[in-house]
Amino acid sequence: DIQMTQSPSSLSASVGDRVTITCRASQAITNYLAWYQQNPGKVPKLLIYAASTLQSGVPSRFSGSGSGTDFTLTISSLQPEDVATYYCQRYNSAPLAFGGGTKVEIK
Amino acid sequence: QVQLVESGGGLVKPGGSLRLSCAASGFTFSDYYMSWIRQAPGKGLEWVSYITSSGGTIHYADSVKGRFTVSRDNAKNSLYLQMNSLRAEDTAVYYCARNSPHGGTDYWGQGTLVTVSS
Numbered sequence: 001d002i003q004m005t006q007s008p009s010s011l012s013a014s015v016g017d018r019v020t021i022t023c024r025a026s027q028a029i030t031n032y033l034a035w036y037q038q039n040p041g042k043v044p045k046l047l048i049y050a051a052s053t054l055q056s057g058v059p060s061r062f063s064g065s066g067s068g069t070d071f072t073l074t075i076s077s078l079q080p081e082d083v084a085t086y087y088c089q090r091y092n093s094a095p096l097a098f099g100g101g102t103k104v105e106i107k
Numbered sequence: 108q109v110q111l112v113e114s115g116g117g118l119v120k121p122g123g124s125l126r127l128s129c130a131a132s133g134f135t136f137s138d139y140y141m142s143w144i145r146q147a148p149g150k151g152l153e154w155v156s157y158i159t160s161s162g163g164t165i166h167y168a169d170s171v172k173g174r175f176t177v178s179r180d181n182a183k184n185s186l187y188l189q190m191n192s193l194r195a196e197d198t199a200v201y202y203c204a205r206n207s208p209h210g211g212t213d214y215w216g217q218g219t220l221v222t223v224s225s
Contacts, residue, residue: 001169032210033210034210034211034212036152036211038152043202043215043216043217043218044144044152044202044215045215046207046211046212046213048211049207049209049210049211050209050210053209055211055213085151087151087152089152089154089211091210091211094157094166095154095166095167095168095169096142096154096157096166097154098151098152098153098154099151100151101151101152
């Protein structure tokens with residue numbers, strides 16, 4: 001099965017900082033990758049699908065890139081409401097898999 | 108608006124069974140693949156299963172294969188998860204989620220907590 005590895009597992013940044021989260025697949029998955037945001041105590045929310053397409057209603061400070069095995073989620077200017085755990089998920093074939101998550105905090 | 112409401116969670120002893128339900132509304136249920144995803148307390152997300160729109164194809168995570176069964180009733184706009192031979196490690200919040208045709212899961216229920224403990 002294809003495993004998904006996220007890094008870092010946590011990070012702390014200042015408001016306005018550019019934040020980058022990495023997700024690596026153990027085998028190529030073309031662009032079958034989604035990113036989710038889970039605010040504390042909340043339900044996960046789809047941010048990005050097809051590696052780089054922003055879900056409707058998601059702020060433009062979020063962006064995704066990558067293809068094959070290496071992907072990134074970037075927050076161009078971190079806001080207080082972005083405090084959350086972020087997960088990548090591959091959906092190229094079953095069994096589907098999430099990354100372990102990246103917890104983002106404000107410094 | 109799209110709504111997914113799970114029910115059926117609770118406390119069950121190891122080896123026991125439980126059936127979760129998910130009532131869907133606000134969209135044409137029969138057009139969408141659906142998923143179950145779980146999250147153990149303080150842990151990350153774990154994909155459990157998905158079922159195609161007709162119910163003709165179902166996939167499971169290795170961790171639940173042979174113990175869990177997913178089904179759907181398109182006439183009742185409902186998704187189900189039958190969980191047998193439950194283990195302590197199955198303790199989690201179980202989410203019902205709609206698969207987006209573009210990729211990923213675009214709507215999630217609020218989740219229902221399943222606790223497996225003696």
